[in-house]
Amino acid sequence: MDRRIMGVETEFGIHYSHPGTKPLTPEEVARYLFRPVVEWGRSSNVFIPNGSRLYLDVGSHPEYATAECSTLPELIATDKAGELIMNRLVAQAQEQMREDGFEGTIYLYKNNADSQGNSFGSHENYLLQRSTEFRRLSESLIPFLITRQLMCGSGAVIADSTRINPDSHPGIPETPHFAFSHRADYVQEGISSSTTRSRPIINTRDEPHADASQYRRLHVIVGDSNMSETTQMVRFGSTDLMLRMIEAGVPLKDFQLDHPVQAIRQVSHDLTGTATLRLRNGRRMSALHLQEHFLDHARTFIDRHGAHHEHVPAVLELWERALAAVRTQDFSDIDTEIDWAIKHRFYQQYAARHGLGWDAARLAQLDLSYHDIDPDRGLFNLLTRRGAAARWVTDADIEYAAENAPASTRAALRGHFIRTARERGLEYTVDWTHMKLNDKPICTVMVKDPFAVTSDQMEHLLECFPRCATPLE
């Protein structure tokens, strides 16, 4: 597969700060947030004109699932567009709340856990050929997913590691420290069909959102929510490269780990990358060693088969630089590009200036603020403005992606359908594979090929319908 369909789902943490003013529960705040969505789409689960999905599940974590993308710039711009869309919703909700006498402030965090210890996710979706044996693929991929935090962890201040049981997870320092990953401590299994109850690394639920005889959708639910565009580039780019190698039959199965859950925590809490992990074949290897192996394989593979897209050299280069930084313990070469290193640099400078240790409440606060998606208030956004965090797409790309679906996938059809139906005042229903006008259910258009960018059936359906007098607002 030369191009791969990819999508990322982000669940946002929500907080309402209301010192001295009337309180609201998180559910009530989420309802305010989604009020314009419900007014627009008559549901809190809608597909929007950029082909993506906005969703408020039971509970209070608003979710944005990007449209299907097939290039890294599309995916990263469409994911970042989710932050823009959420920020617009926050602005509208704040206005409405003020009118209703609620004077507090809404915070939305693109992170992975709240102060009560609930974890929420950043789920990646990758299209696979059904012919690739899924079990073999997952087993080969898991050691990579466990150790890729070295280049794509979002970093975490661990003020109190005593809640992580040292007996079942040896090697985790008891003193306050900085870790690679926020999500790692919440992972409970290697592979499973559950996303929440047992929180695996790969979710096996078989919902391809495509022709099931040809395709499968891989659902990776172990990732940290990244703020940095360059970190996202290396995260999605390197995972896609691993998948290509596994699909091509490169033997990577020998690296299976004895205890995946123990290993992911051990890796997260060891910034040197050198603590050794026990493999199923009895050998021991460090996270750094494993990643260096994977990178070597990827380089050889690309030398032999050629780069399948123009950004492969950038992916390999940042992957290599991140591993070199961990190996030398000199993070200065990646500290504007990799989330954990951007954080680490800033927190260390801050801590030195104020004489703080990793257990300081102020550092925990900064660690939350890093993920605050507000463009003016959020720490990551502030660091970006100062040039301390690198960009990989532009503001214009992100604004464009907030309104327009990726042009290279069937999301373009969905976007066009939604826009046209609304302009013509026609009631419609869509999901990842279907589009229908509610008055004409028998003519439901099904697009099982996620790469399809034209559909005569859809054009025909839209043409058949006369315009209504009033467009849907």
Ligand SMILES: Nc1ncnc2c1ncn2[C@@H]1O[C@H](COP(=O)(O)OP(=O)(O)OP(=O)(O)O)[C@@H](O)[C@H]1O
């Ligand atoms: N065939 C496909 N291959 C890979 N990714 C896909 C495919 N079809 C859709 N996607 C992507 O998968 C994601 C699906 O998001 P959605 O939140 O609906 O996930 P889900 O896991 O099916 O459902 P839920 O979150 O309700 O459990 C989107 O980001 C979308 O772009």
Ligand SMILES: [Mg+2]
């Ligand atoms: Mg989802």
